[in-house]
Amino acid sequence: MAATDPRISPSRWTFGVLIVFTMFGFGFGNWLARIPAVRDRLDASTFEMSVIGLTLAAGSLLGLVFAGRTVTWLGPRQSILYGALGQALFMPLGATLLWFGMPIPGMLALACFGFFFSTSDVAMNVSGAAAERALGKSRMPILHGGYSFGGVSAMGVGALAEMLQIPVPVHLGAVFLLIIAGILFAIRSIPRVEPGEMPAEPVPVNTNTGPIQLLANPAAETAPQKPTSYNPWRDPRIIVIGFVAMSLSLTEGTATDWLPLALADHRGFSNSAAALALGVFFVAMLSTRAAGSWLIERFGRVWILRASAMTAGASIVLINVLPFSWAAYVCAGLWGVGSALGFPIGVSAAADDPQKAVRGVATVSAIAYAAFLLGPMAIGLLGEHLGLLNAFLPLVAFLIFVVFAAGAAREPGRQAGRTTTG
Known part of the structure; x- marks a missing residue:
C-alpha cells in the first residue's frame, strides 16, 4: 500500500485485520443476543421490533452509499478506527435510550451505529483484500470466518449476561469498551494510508541486502494518486x-x-x-x-x-x-x-x-x-x-x-x- 510502514509484514497485517473482523462480529452479535431483553423491557410487538431493526438497517445502507468516498478520503486504517469509536458511542447510547423508554431517540442512535458499522465493514474488507494481495494468498474467507466466530462467541456472552440479569446498557457498554481496546491493538498491525490515497499493488523488488521482498509499487511512492471519475x-x-x-x-x-x-x-x-x-x-x-x-x-x-x-x-x-x-x-x-x-x-x-x-x-x-x-x-x-x-x-x-x-x-x-x- 502507498505510504505504509515497511516494518509491518503482510502476515502481521492480515492478523490485525482478522482481529478487527472478530471484534466487529462480536459487537454486533452481542446486540443480537440481547434483542429479546430489549423487547421485553419495551413490551414491544414483533412489528415494533422490526421497525427498530429496519432503522438500524437503513443507517447501514446509508453508510454503504457513502463508504466508498469515506474510505478513499480517510484511508482504511483511519476509517476502521473512527468507525469503531462511532459504534462504541452509538450502540450503548441507543440501548440505554431504548432501555429507559425513549424509542425514537434510541432508534436514531441505532441508525447512527449502523452508519458507522457499515463504513467500518467496507474499510476492513478493503484492508483485508489489500493484505491478501500483499501476502499473495487468499485470506478473505478466514477473515469472514473471524467475523462469524465473533458473532457465535457473542451468543454465549449474551446468554450469560441474560442469566446474570445484567442490564443491556451495562452489558453493551462493557462489550464495546473491550472492542475499542481490541481495535486499538489491531490497527497497530494495519499499514497507514494517507487520506485520499488508494492501496497500490505490491510488487517483488530485489534488493542488495537480502532476498526478494514485497514492497510498495515505486510509482505509488513517487506519483500522487489523481482523483478518478470511476463509477463502479x-x-x-x-x-x-x-x-x-x-x-x-x-x-x-x-x-x-x-x-x-x-x-x-x-x-x-x-x-x-x-x-x-x-x-x-x-x-x-x-x-x-x-x-x-x-x-x-x-x-x-x-x-x-x-x-x-x-x-x-x-x-x-x-x-x-x-x-x-x-x-x-x-x-x-x-x-x-x-x-x-x-x-x-x-x-x-x-x-x-x-x-x-x-x-x-x-x-x-x-x-x-x-x-x-x-x-x-x-x-x-x-x-x-x-x-x-x-x-x-x-x-x-x-x-x-x-x-x-x-x-x-x-x-x-x-x-x-x-x-x-x-
Whole structure:
C-alpha cells in the first residue's frame, strides 16, 4: 500500500485485520443476543421490533452509499478506527435510550451505529483484500470466518449476561469498551494510508541486502494518486460480482432468519430441535470459511462459487422433498457450506484492481447487504401464502444465476478451467 510502514509484514497485517473482523462480529452479535431483553423491557410487538431493526438497517445502507468516498478520503486504517469509536458511542447510547423508554431517540442512535458499522465493514474488507494481495494468498474467507466466530462467541456472552440479569446498557457498554481496546491493538498491525490515497499493488523488488521482498509499487511512492471519475455502478463486472454475492448472501440470510421457524411449522420440530438445525448451519458455514482460503487457492474462485451455488441449491430442494428429520440436519449443513464463501469471494474479486478497490468493495457490499437485510423479509411475506419451505424455492433461481455468472469473479491471470495453483 502507498505510504505504509515497511516494518509491518503482510502476515502481521492480515492478523490485525482478522482481529478487527472478530471484534466487529462480536459487537454486533452481542446486540443480537440481547434483542429479546430489549423487547421485553419495551413490551414491544414483533412489528415494533422490526421497525427498530429496519432503522438500524437503513443507517447501514446509508453508510454503504457513502463508504466508498469515506474510505478513499480517510484511508482504511483511519476509517476502521473512527468507525469503531462511532459504534462504541452509538450502540450503548441507543440501548440505554431504548432501555429507559425513549424509542425514537434510541432508534436514531441505532441508525447512527449502523452508519458507522457499515463504513467500518467496507474499510476492513478493503484492508483485508489489500493484505491478501500483499501476502499473495487468499485470506478473505478466514477473515469472514473471524467475523462469524465473533458473532457465535457473542451468543454465549449474551446468554450469560441474560442469566446474570445484567442490564443491556451495562452489558453493551462493557462489550464495546473491550472492542475499542481490541481495535486499538489491531490497527497497530494495519499499514497507514494517507487520506485520499488508494492501496497500490505490491510488487517483488530485489534488493542488495537480502532476498526478494514485497514492497510498495515505486510509482505509488513517487506519483500522487489523481482523483478518478470511476463509477463502479457503471462497471458491468462489479455489478455482476455484486449480484453473485447478493444471491449467496440472500441464501445465507434466509436460513438465518427463517430456517428454524420453517422446520418447527412444517416438519413438526420442537423449538430446541429447530434451533439445533440452525446451529448445524452456523458450524458448517464457519468450518467452510476456515477451509475457504485453501479451497480457493486449490480450485479457484469460479469453481468454488459454482460448487457453492449447486450445494446450496440442492440443499434447498432436498429440505422440501425429504420428510426425514435427519435429512433436515444434513440439508442445514449443506446449506451452510453453500452459503459460506460467496460474499468473501465477491469482496476479493471487487478489490482485484487496487486503484478501484475501495469503491468496488463498497458497491458489492451495498448490493449484497441490501439483499441480506431486506431479502429475507420478502421470503417471509411469500411464506405467508406458500409456506416457508416452499418460499425457499425461488432462491434456486438466484443460485442458478451464480452458476452462469461466476466467471466474472475469476482471478486476474487465472485461466478458465485451471483447478490448481501450480
